[in-house]
Amino acid sequence: MQLTPPPLPAGAKCKRCSGRGQMRLPSHNTIFCSDCFLLFCRNAVAKAMKKFGIPRETDLLVAVSGGKDSLAVWDILNELGYRTRGVHVNLGIDTFSDESVRAVEEFASSRNLPWSSHSIADLLGWTIDEIRPRTRRSICSICGAIKRQMLNRLAVDLGYGTVVSGHNLDDEAGRLLGNILRNRTQYFDKQYPYLPSPHPRMPAKLKPLYRLESHELRAYCHFASIRPHSASCPYARGASSHKVKEALNLLETKMPGTKRDFLFSYLRNRKPPQTDLSELRLCEKCGAPSWLPVCSVCALKAQLDAKRGEPEPRPEG
Amino acid sequence: MQLTPPPLPAGAKCKRCSGRGQMRLPSHNTIFCSDCFLLFCRNAVAKAMKKFGIPRETDLLVAVSGGKDSLAVWDILNELGYRTRGVHVNLGIDTFSDESVRAVEEFASSRNLPWSSHSIADLLGWTIDEIRPRTRRSICSICGAIKRQMLNRLAVDLGYGTVVSGHNLDDEAGRLLGNILRNRTQYFDKQYPYLPSPHPRMPAKLKPLYRLESHELRAYCHFASIRPHSASCPYARGASSHKVKEALNLLETKMPGTKRDFLFSYLRNRKPPQTDLSELRLCEKCGAPSWLPVCSVCALKAQLDAKRGEPEPRPEG
Numbered sequence: 001m002q003l004t005p006p007p008l009p010a011g012a013k014c015k016r017c018s019g020r021g022q023m024r025l026p027s028h029n030t031i032f033c034s035d036c037f038l039l040f041c042r043n044a045v046a047k048a049m050k051k052f053g054i055p056r057e058t059d060l061l062v063a064v065s066g067g068k069d070s071l072a073v074w075d076i077l078n079e080l081g082y083r084t085r086g087v088h089v090n091l092g093i094d095t096f097s098d099e100s101v102r103a104v105e106e107f108a109s110s111r112n113l114p115w116s117s118h119s120i121a122d123l124l125g126w127t128i129d130e131i132r133p134r135t136r137r138s139i140c141s142i143c144g145a146i147k148r149q150m151l152n153r154l155a156v157d158l159g160y161g162t163v164v165s166g167h168n169l170d171d172e173a174g175r176l177l178g179n180i181l182r183n184r185t186q187y188f189d190k191q192y193p194y195l196p197s198p199h200p201r202m203p204a205k206l207k208p209l210y211r212l213e214s215h216e217l218r219a220y221c222h223f224a225s226i227r228p229h230s231a232s233c234p235y236a237r238g239a240s241s242h243k244v245k246e247a248l249n250l251l252e253t254k255m256p257g258t259k260r261d262f263l264f265s266y267l268r269n270r271k272p273p274q275t276d277l278s279e280l281r282l283c284e285k286c287g288a289p290s291w292l293p294v295c296s297v298c299a300l301k302a303q304l305d306a307k308r309g310e311p312e313p314r315p316e317g
Numbered sequence: 318m319q320l321t322p323p324p325l326p327a328g329a330k331c332k333r334c335s336g337r338g339q340m341r342l343p344s345h346n347t348i349f350c351s352d353c354f355l356l357f358c359r360n361a362v363a364k365a366m367k368k369f370g371i372p373r374e375t376d377l378l379v380a381v382s383g384g385k386d387s388l389a390v391w392d393i394l395n396e397l398g399y400r401t402r403g404v405h406v407n408l409g410i411d412t413f414s415d416e417s418v419r420a421v422e423e424f425a426s427s428r429n430l431p432w433s434s435h436s437i438a439d440l441l442g443w444t445i446d447e448i449r450p451r452t453r454r455s456i457c458s459i460c461g462a463i464k465r466q467m468l469n470r471l472a473v474d475l476g477y478g479t480v481v482s483g484h485n486l487d488d489e490a491g492r493l494l495g496n497i498l499r500n501r502t503q504y505f506d507k508q509y510p511y512l513p514s515p516h517p518r519m520p521a522k523l524k525p526l527y528r529l530e531s532h533e534l535r536a537y538c539h540f541a542s543i544r545p546h547s548a549s550c551p552y553a554r555g556a557s558s559h560k561v562k563e564a565l566n567l568l569e570t571k572m573p574g575t576k577r578d579f580l581f582s583y584l585r586n587r588k589p590p591q592t593d594l595s596e597l598r599l600c601e602k603c604g605a606p607s608w609l610p611v612c613s614v615c616a617l618k619a620q621l622d623a624k625r626g627e628p629e630p631r632p633e634g
Contacts, residue, residue, distance in 0.1 A: 180497055181568070181575060183582035243571045247564040251498070254560045258498060265500035 005215060023219050026256035034223040041220045044211040045076045052194040052206065052272070054162070060084045061160035061203070063151055064115070066103030066229035068221045069166030073209050075224055077164065078111060085158070086115030089150050091143060092127025096234060103229035110225075118154060120146055124301050132235065133313040134304060139235050142300065149288055149297045155203040167193075167207040170214040173263040174245040181244070189273045191266070198275040201282075201289050213259065322532060340536050343573035351540040358537045361528040362393045369511040369523065369589070371479070377401045378477035378520070380468055381432070383420030383546035385538045386483030390526050392541055394481065395428060402475070403432030406467050408460060409444025413551055420546035435471060437463050441618050449552065450630040451621060456552050459617065466605055466614045472520040484510075484524040487531040490580040491562040498561070506590045508583070515592040518599075518606050530576065 005024075012021030014033035021031040025040075032040055060077060064070040064086045077084050088104050090097050101117055108115045121127050124146065132139045155163050172193065179187045193210040197203050209217065221228050236242070251258045282288065283295035294302070322341075329338030331350035338348040342357075349357055377394060381387040381403045394401050405421050407414050418434055425432045438444050441463065449456045472480050489510065496504045510527035514520050526534065538545050553559070568575045599605065600612035611619070 181579045183579070183585075240572060243568055247568045250567055251560055251564045255557060262498045262500070268500075 005219065022223075025216065027213065027252070027260050029256070037219065038223055041072070041212055041216065042076050042079055045073070045208045046080055048193065048208040048211055049080070049082075054194075054206065056081055058082065058162060059160055060162055060164050060206070061151075061155050061158060062086050062164045063147075063166075064088050064104050065166070066100035066107075067166065068217050068226075068228040068230070069168050069171075069209060069214075071103065071107050071166075071226050071228050072217045072220045072224070073164060073166045074107070074113070075111065075226060076220075077208065078113060084113060084164075085160070086113060087151070087154050087158070088115065088117040089147050090117050090119040090121075091147075092119060092121055092129055093233065093235070094129055096231060099229045099231060103227065107226055107228075118150065120150060123150055123153075124297065124304075126301070126304050128235070131300075131304065134307060135300075140239060143235075145296050145300075149295065152202055153288065156201055160203060161197060162204040162206055164206045164208060166209055166217075168209045168212055168214050168217055169259055169263060170245055170248070172207065172210045173248055173259040174241055176263060176266055177248060178241060178244045189275075192270060192272055193267070194272050195275075196272050198277050199280060199289050201287075210263070211260075322536065339540075342533065344530065344569070344577050346573070354536065355540055358389070358529055358533065359393050359396055362390070362525045363397055365510065365525040365528055366397070366399075371511075371523065373398055375399065375479060376477055377479050377481050377523070378468075378472050378475060379403050379481045380464075380483075381405050381421050381424075382483070383417035383424075384483065385534050385543075385545040385547070386485050386488075386526060386531075388420065388424050388483075388543050388545050389534045389537045389541070390481060390483045391424070391430070392428065392543060393537075394525065395430060401430060401481075402477070403430060404468070404471050404475070405432065405434040406464050407434050407436040407438075408464075409436060409438055409446055410550065410552070411446055413548055416546050416548060420544065424543055424545075435467065437467060440467055440470075441614065441621075443618070443621050445552070448617075448621065451624060452617075457556060460552075462613050462617075466612065469519055470605065473518050477520060478514060479521040479523055481523045481525060483526055483534075485526045485529055485531050485534055486576055486580060487562055487565070489524065489527045490565055490576040491558055493580060493583055494565060495558060495561045506592075509587060509589055510584070511589050512592075513589050515594050516597060516606050518604075527580070528577075 006026050008021055008024050008031065012024070012031050013019065014021050014036050015030045016036040017033060019033035019036070022034045023032045023037040024030075025032070060082050062070065062074045062077065062084050064074055066088070074084060074086055086104060086108055088101060090101060104115060104117070107113075119127075124131075128139065128143055131142060135142065151163050155161070172191070176191055179185075179191065193207040195205040212220075220226075248259050248262075277289075280289050280291060281293070283290040283298055284293050285298040286295060288295045288297070290296075292299075323343050325338055325341050325348065329341070329348050330336065331338050331353050332347045333353040334350060336350035336353070339351045340349045340354040341347075342349070377399050379387065379391045379394065379401050381391055383405070391401060391403055403421060403425055405418060407418065421432060421434070424430075436444075441448075445456065445460055445463075448459060452459065468480050472478070489508070493508055496502075496508065510524040512522040529537075537543075565576050565579075594606075597606050597608060598610070600607040600615055601610050602615040603612060605612045605614070607613075609616075
C-alpha cells in the first residue's frame with residue numbers, strides 16, 4: 001500500500017508564503033506551494049547533513065537506481081552545493097535494469113552531473129536474472145550483499161569516502177519496526193542514518209532522506225521535474241518489508257506523524273555506532289573486507305561458477 | 318479490524334484426533350475439532366499458570382466484564398480446577414453496562430459460580446455516563462484508573478491475593494507495539510502477564526490468556542456454549558489501541574504468527590518486574606495505595622463533587 005497523496009482542501013493556501021497550496025503534509029499538519037515544498041525537502045536534507053557533520057566540501061558518491069528516492073537525494077545534494085557523482089549498479093534484471101539506466105541518464109544529463117554505470121556481471125560473471133534460478137536463497141538478500149560490496153569497491157576505486165543512498169523515512173521506520181517485531185536486536189546497532197567509515201575499504205554510509213516520507217519524495221520529483229523510473233523490482237513482490245511498511249502506513253493514515261515519531265524517538269538517544277573491526281580480514285580472492293577467509297560474494301561466485309557447465313534451470317511457475 | 322475466522326479447507330481433519338476439523342489456527346499452522354480446540358485453549362492457560370507458578374490451591378478473583386475474554390478465562394480456570402469468584406464492576410454506561418451484567422449473570426448461573434457486581438457509583442458517587450461530559454480528560458484513562466482501584470479494593474475486602482483479567486495476546490501485543498511506537502519506555506516494566514503483589518493492598522495481577530489470540534477466544538466461547546456480551550464500549554471508538562491492533566492484524570493476516578513471535582520474543586528474557594514501593598503512601602481520603610497525598614480517584618471525585626450544584630452539561634455533538 002502506497003499512501004495516496006492527501007487531498008487538498010479547496011482554495012488551500014501555502015502556510016509559508018500564502019501562495020496557492022499544492023502539497024498537504026498531514027504529519028506536519030501543514031500545506032505548501034510547490035516552491036516552499038521543494039525548500040522544505042532541501043531543508044530536511046540540510047538538517048540531516050548538519051546533524052551528521054558533513055561539510056559542504058565533502059565529495060559524495062550517490063548510489064542511484066533511477067527511482068524517485070535516489071534521484072531526489074542526488075538533486076537535493078546538488079542544489080545544496082555538494083559535489084556529487086552518481087554511480088549506478090546494473091543488476092541485469094531484464095527490462096527493469098534498462099529502464100533504471102534510462103532514468104539515471106536522463107536526470108544526469110538534465111543537470112549535467114557526472115555518473116557511471118557498472119554491471120554486476122563484470123564483478124561476478126553473473127546477472128541477478130542468471131543467479132535467481134540457480135539459488136535457493138532469498139534473491140533480495142543476495143542482491144543486497146552484491147550491491148553493498150560493489151558500492152564499497154567503486155567508492156575505493158573512484159576515491160570517495162562517503163556513499164549516499166536514497167533510503168527514506170518509510171524505509172528506515174519499516175526496517176526498525178521489522179527488526180523489533182522479530183526481535184532482531186543484532187541489527188539495532190546499524191539502524192542509524194549515518195555510519196562513519198570503519199575501515200579504509202568501507203566508505204561511510206549516509207542516508208540524508210531519513211527525515212522525508214516516501215509520498216513527499218514522489219511529490220518532490222513531480223515538482224522538480226524529475227522523471228524517475230517508477231516500476232518496482234519484479235523480484236521484490238511480497239517481501240516482508242513491504243508488509244511492515246503497509247502496516248505503518250495504515251497507522252500513519254489514522255494517526256499522522258506515527259512513522260516520524262517512532263523513528264525519531266528511537267534515534268534521539270543514539271549516536272553513530274562504533275564498529276569493532278579487530279576481527280576483520282580481507283577476502284583471499286578479491287581483497288574486500290570480510291569476516292571469513294572468503295567473502296560472501298566470492299563464495300557465491302565460486303558456487304555459481306562450479307555449475308557453469310550445467311544446463312540452465314527451467315524457469316519457475 | 319477484527320480478524321475474520323480463517324476459512325477451513327473442505328474435508329479438513331483435526332490434526333490431533335483426525336476428527337472433523339472445525340477450527341483453523343494459521344499462526345500454529347494447524348486445524349482442530351471443537352473438543353481438541355477447547356483442550357488447546359485450556360492447555361495454553363495451564364501453561365501460563367505453570368510458568369508463573371500459580372498453584373491449583375490459589376483462590377482467584379476474576380474481573381469479568383461479560384465479554385468473550387473474561388468469560389473464557391473464568392470458564393477455563395474453573396475447568397482447570399481453580400477456585401474462582403467473579404467480580405463485575407458496573408461502570409454505569411447506559412445499556413452497555415446492563416448488557417454486561419446480563420452476560421455475566423447468565424454465564425455464572427450456567428456454571429454455578431459465585432460472583433458479585435459492584436457499581437462505581439457506590440465508590441465515587443458518579444457513573445462513567447455522568448463523568449464523561451464533566452471532564453476534558455480521556456474517559457478511557459479515567460475509567461481504567463477507577464476500575465484498577467475498585468478491583469484492588471474489592472480484592473482486599475473479599476480476601477483475594479490475585480486478580481485475574483481477560484487480556485489476550487492481541488491486547489498484550491498491541492499494548493507493547495503502541496508503547497514501542499511512542500517510545501513510552503516507562504511502561505515497559507509493567508508489560509508482563511504476571512505482576513506479583515507489591516503491597517498488601519495491591520493484589521497480584523494475572524493475565525492467563527496472553528498466549529491466546531482474540532479470534533481464538535471468540536471461537537472458544539462459541540464451542541463452549543458461552544454467550545458473551547458482544548458490544549464494544551461506545552466510548553472506546555477510535556481509541557489508538559484499536560488502530561495499533563488493526564495494524565498488527567494486517568501483518569498477522571499476511572505473515573501468520575507475527576503477533577505471537579513479537580510478544581513472546583519480547584517476554585522471553587524478562588521476569589516479573591519488582592516494583593520499588595518505598596515512596597508509596599496511603600491516600601489520606603480513602604486509604605488506597607497512592608504516590609500522592611490524595612489518590613487520583615479521590616482527586617477526581619473531589620473535582621466532580623465541587624461541580625455537583627452546577628446544571629448538567631449539554632451532551633456533545
